[in-house]
Amino acid sequence: MIRTDTRLPGLATRAIHDGQQPDPATGAVVPPIYQTSTFVQDGVNQFRTGGHEYSRGSNPTRNGFEEQLASLEQGTRAFAFASGMAAEDALLRAVLAPGDHIVLASDVYGGTFRLVDQVLSKWGIEHGFVPSASASDAAETVLPGRTKVLWLETPSNPLLRVADIAAWAQVADDADALLVVDNTFASPALQNPLVLGAHVVVHSTTKYIGGHSDVLGGAVVVGDTEWRGQPLSELIGFQQFAGGAVAGPFDSFLAARGLKTLPLRMERHCSNALEVARFLRSRSDVLEVNYPGLEEHPQHELAAQTLTGGFGGIISFRPAGGIEAAHAFVRETEIYNLSVSLGGVESLACVPHSMTHGSRVGTPYEVPEDLVRLSVGIEDIEDHLADLDRALGAAR
Numbered sequence: 001m002i003r004t005d006t007r008l009p010g011l012a013t014r015a016i017h018d019g020q021q022p023d024p025a026t027g028a029v030v031p032p033i034y035q036t037s038t039f040v041q042d043g044v045n046q047f048r049t050g051g052h053e054y055s056r057g058s059n060p061t062r063n064g065f066e067e068q069l070a071s072l073e074q075g076t077r078a079f080a081f082a083s084g085m086a087a088e089d090a091l092l093r094a095v096l097a098p099g100d101h102i103v104l105a106s107d108v109y110g111g112t113f114r115l116v117d118q119v120l121s122k123w124g125i126e127h128g129f130v131p132s133a134s135a136s137d138a139a140e141t142v143l144p145g146r147t148k149v150l151w152l153e154t155p156s157n158p159l160l161r162v163a164d165i166a167a168w169a170q171v172a173d174d175a176d177a178l179l180v181v182d183n184t185f186a187s188p189a190l191q192n193p194l195v196l197g198a199h200v201v202v203h204s205t206t207k208y209i210g211g212h213s214d215v216l217g218g219a220v221v222v223g224d225t226e227w228r229g230q231p232l233s234e235l236i237g238f239q240q241f242a243g244g245a246v247a248g249p250f251d252s253f254l255a256a257r258g259l260k261t262l263p264l265r266m267e268r269h270c271s272n273a274l275e276v277a278r279f280l281r282s283r284s285d286v287l288e289v290n291y292p293g294l295e296e297h298p299q300h301e302l303a304a305q306t307l308t309g310g311f312g313g314i315i316s317f318r319p320a321g322g323i324e325a326a327h328a329f330v331r332e333t334e335i336y337n338l339s340v341s342l343g344g345v346e347s348l349a350c351v352p353h354s355m356t357h358g359s360r361v362g363t364p365y366e367v368p369e370d371l372v373r374l375s376v377g378i379e380d381i382e383d384h385l386a387d388l389d390r391a392l393g394a395a396r
């Protein structure tokens with residue numbers, strides 16, 4: 001986008017225009033899907049506009065999405081991958097070496113835990129857990145000289161704990177380590193971790209960024225950080241090219257198309273979720289509601305400072321009646337389909353203990369077996385409340 005003054009255009013404007021200029025060759029308003037593996041050269045190593053050679057290294061559709069996402073996260077570069085896990089794997093292999101240690105916030109995504117615990121451990125990477133979302137506990141978990149990465153997810157899944165990104169960034173800086181924030185739940189519409197001091201942002205673009213439950217993808221976004229004597233962006237760009245787990249052109253197109261409406265969708269996700277959380281809290285057949293937008297949430301103040309424009313679209317709660325009530329509830333809902341994943345326009349419900357967080361059973365990080373997680377979609381709020389009311393009644 002051409003900047004006519006120094007003011008950064010607003011989020012919605014950047015979402016629609018940055019990296020998404022009309023095609024210069026034909027004037028197509030939407031940049032085309034460059035569904036090609038390779039690019040013609042006019043002489044040996046004489047590339048055409050954009051310098052594209054082979055789509056593992058660069059592809060205009062993927063690059064357009066990467067530019068759009070880097071702009072929304074206020075980073076300098078973004079790298080798009082085939083899934084969130086592919087992005088995380090590439091990032092960790094780009095920045096870590098055998099003997100390094102990684103500190104994980106206790107309720108990181110199960111796949112992140114599995115990658116570190118079962119895959120990277122075989123390559124000599126060790127890890128420790130922070131027992132809470134607190135930065136002082138994170139500082140205690142750091143092994144001086146060995147910890148190279150701190151990994152944080154906020155708000156967290158499925159308990160919606162909120163962490164102070166700036167305080168964690170200070171702990172990382174003191175340890176000469178990188179702070180990585182998984183920003184999947186908040187999305188760049190509500191939170192920009194790089195602005196708060198984080199060094200790297202990762203996303204499962206499968207969730208809010210794609211936003212329509214029709215594509216898998218992941219991304220790594222960085223600012224101008226240097227790491228082990230090299231720009232971090234070069235290390236990750238090299239790993240993306242060398243490892244090759246890139247987002248394909250059609251997947252990149254779907255993610256870019258989703259990202260254009262992210263600010264608008266997120267407004268509705270947030271307003272619906274706040275109403276649903278208040279509705280659940282008002283019920284005598286609900287024992288506990290976790291949502292950072294409720295005043296009684298233990299980190300509500302912090303959430304109000306770090307999240308702008310809303311508290312996100314994910315809620316978890318425990319119905320009265322234990323595991324039977326939780327299972328009956330998710331069978332009974334009609335607008336909320338029983339499914340893993342989140343962040344799409346349609347509402348989803350799941351029981352994390354047995355569906356997504358099974359690997360935690362028997363550990364100190366096990367989640368309650370009667371906990372229900374809702375991904376609150378953008379349908380009409382009256383229909384949400386009617387559906388929840390009926391399903392809670394049937395589960396009783």
Ligand SMILES: *Cc1c(COP(=O)(O)O)cnc(C)c1O
Pocket residue numbers: 083084085086109111153157182184185203204205206207216217218
């Ligand atoms: C889904 C998810 C991931 C993994 O992303 P995939 O696209 O499924 O590989 C990582 N982090 C969070 C917070 C997620 O919700």
